[in-house]
Amino acid sequence: EPEVTQTPSHQVTQMGQEVILRCVPISNHLYFYWYRQILGQKVEFLVSFYNNEISEKSEIFDDQFSVERPDGSNFTLKIRSTKLEDSAMYFCASLGRSNTEAFFGQGTRLTVV
Amino acid sequence: EDQVTQSPEALRLQEGESSSLNCSYTVSGLRGLFWYRQDPGKGPEFLFTLYSAGEEKEKERLKATLTKKESFLHITAPKPEDSATYLCAVAGGTSYGKLTFGQGTILTVHP
Numbered sequence: 001e002p003e004v005t006q007t008p009s010h011q012v013t014q015m016g017q018e019v020i021l022r023c024v025p026i027s028n029h030l031y032f033y034w035y036r037q038i039l040g041q042k043v044e045f046l047v048s049f050y051n052n053e054i055s056e057k058s059e060i061f062d063d064q065f066s067v068e069r070p071d072g073s074n075f076t077l078k079i080r081s082t083k084l085e086d087s088a089m090y091f092c093a094s095l096g097r098s099n100t101e102a103f104f105g106q107g108t109r110l111t112v113v
Numbered sequence: 114e115d116q117v118t119q120s121p122e123a124l125r126l127q128e129g130e131s132s133s134l135n136c137s138y139t140v141s142g143l144r145g146l147f148w149y150r151q152d153p154g155k156g157p158e159f160l161f162t163l164y165s166a167g168e169e170k171e172k173e174r175l176k177a178t179l180t181k182k183e184s185f186l187h188i189t190a191p192k193p194e195d196s197a198t199y200l201c202a203v204a205g206g207t208s209y210g211k212l213t214f215g216q217g218t219i220l221t222v223h224p
Contacts, residue, residue: 004156031210043157043200043214056211091156095210100145100164102210104156 002026004105006092012111013082021077021108023092031095032075033102034067036060036088043091049075082112115140115205117215125221126191134186134218136201144209146184148177149200151217157200191222 005024013019025032034046047057049067066078075094079086089109093102118137126132138146145164149157161170163179170177174195176187186199198219202212 006156031208033210035212042216043202043212045211045213048208048211056208089154093210100204100209101147101159101162102212103159104149106156107154109154 004092004094004103006105006108008108009106010109010111012113015084015112016081019079019082019110021090021110023075023105024073025075025092025094026096026103029094029096032069033093034077035091035093037091038088084112086110087112115203115213117201117203117213119201119215119218121218122216123219125223128192128222128224129190131187131189131191133188134199134220136184136186136215137182138184138203140203140205140213142205144204146179147202147204147212148186149202151198151200188220193222193224196220196222
């Protein structure tokens with residue numbers, strides 16, 4: 001069964017460092033998303049991406065964040081200068097043209113120390 | 114602004130003891146209401162999509178229903194392997210993938 005794959009599963013980084021979280025969406029899916037879940041809190045939408053550009057973003061997704069689809073299969077989330085409050089689970093999701101349900105990856109746990 | 118509230122926050126059941134989880138929502142232009150299951154440290158796993166009031170969907174021991182203001186996830190004769198956090202989410206506006214999630218209900222089923 002096709003699935004969304006995320007790497008790494010766990011990333012520890014020092015405050016101020018840049019991190020890149022990677023995702024391989026389901027092939028032939030066209031819409032891509034990043035969500036985050038701070039421990040004990042709701043899953044929150046960050047950004048949606050379609051046709052090689054951001055289609056929508058939340059207030060959380062400020063200038064420290066960027067997304068890219070560098071090679072037609074990977075979808076990345078970059079945090080330029082990490083803060084302690086960026087510690088969370090980050091989930092990638094993808095959606096096909098004829099689907100209405102988004103499929104999520106297993107997440108990357110980001111710990112900023 | 115879309116809002117989703119789930120209750121109860123936590124539910125403990127004995128194996129075989131049926132119950133229901135509630136999801137209340139407000140959304141401008143509902144495109145779909147989604148139920149996901151989330152195991153500890155894992156990503157949300159899709160269960161159901163409901164599109165309009167009166168709709169019902171079933172999968173094994175789970176049945177989801179939808180009204181104009183809320184959705185219920187009914188669990189019939191649960192087993193310990195049904196223990197998980199159940200998330201409700203809504204998609205409004207123009208995108209099925211931009212979801213607003215509730216806090217979730219943590220379900221524990223004891224043998």
